Amino acid sequence: MNIAIKKGLLDMLPLNLAVLPWGILCGSLAIQNGFSALEAQLMSLLVFAGSAQLVAIELMAKGASMITLVITTFIISARHLLYGLAIRNNMIDKPLKWRGPIAFFLTDELFAFSHHHRAYQGKLRLIYALVAGGSFYLAWNLWTLFGIVAGQFLPDLTNLGLDFAIAAIFIALVVPGVSNLPVFCACLVSGVTMLYFKWIEFEFGLVAAALLGMSTGYVLQAKEDKS
Structure with missing residues (x-):
């Protein structure tokens, strides 16, 4: 203990x-x-x-x-x-x-x-x-x-x-x-889109960027699991 x-x-x-x-x-x-x-x-x-x-x-x-x-x-x-x-x-x-x-x-x-x-x-x-x-x-x-x-x-x-x-x-x-490609792409998409949403002053940019990043990671992980 x-x-x-x-x-x-x-x-x-x-x-x-x-x-x-x-x-x-x-x-x-x-x-x-x-x-x-x-x-x-x-x-x-x-x-x-x-x-x-x-x-x-x-x-x-x-x-x-x-x-x-x-x-x-x-x-x-x-x-x-x-x-x-x-x-x-x-x-x-x-x-x-x-x-x-x-x-x-x-x-x-x-x-x-x-x-x-x-x-x-x-x-x-x-x-x-x-x-x-x-x-x-x-x-x-x-x-x-x-x-x-x-x-x-x-x-x-x-x-x-x-x-x-x-x-x-x-x-x-x-x-x-960040241990594999899906996680890396999820982080990359979230970061880039968040910067864009901040630039255009989109009020819910943080939420949208997170959802886009998670969706990207999910899709890539699903493809990787099938292959």
Whole structure:
């Protein structure tokens, strides 16, 4: 058990540190948009979804309607439904005491550790997942707290380019998973079309680019499986 705990902590440590600018940005942005320190911290404690939190903060600050807030954050977080489906076969026979916490901790970062065919199989692997996911949760809330404090005493931190941490983390998570041509083409199509949609200022460009990328990967994988 000690080995699983130690490995979970060490494996997640680089991502715990890499998310520091993102957490600080989230905390400071909330403060600068009129959130109280308690509200900003509770968002990270209860929502625990970096990109959705940043968008929600911006929308709430601009007075967006509740329906706009719900739909937008749902679209942004919809990928977690796919994460759940991807590990479903490994988790379906586990008691709720395991499934509940792992579902809560199933971020992009933890999912990156879930590709091994024996992931979540056996008590030690479940402990490993909980420790890795739990350590990321603690780090995210700690960095959010730093951002809350900084946001009250320092000038606008959004001008420091901290949002680059978001792109950097996702690049680090995606690149190791590009192991075959269908996945590579899916990433390429998503990236190129997203740039195009951004250029023409298409409001739902992120969603459309993701769907095009997934469709490309699915079609190519299907052809590869038949051959």
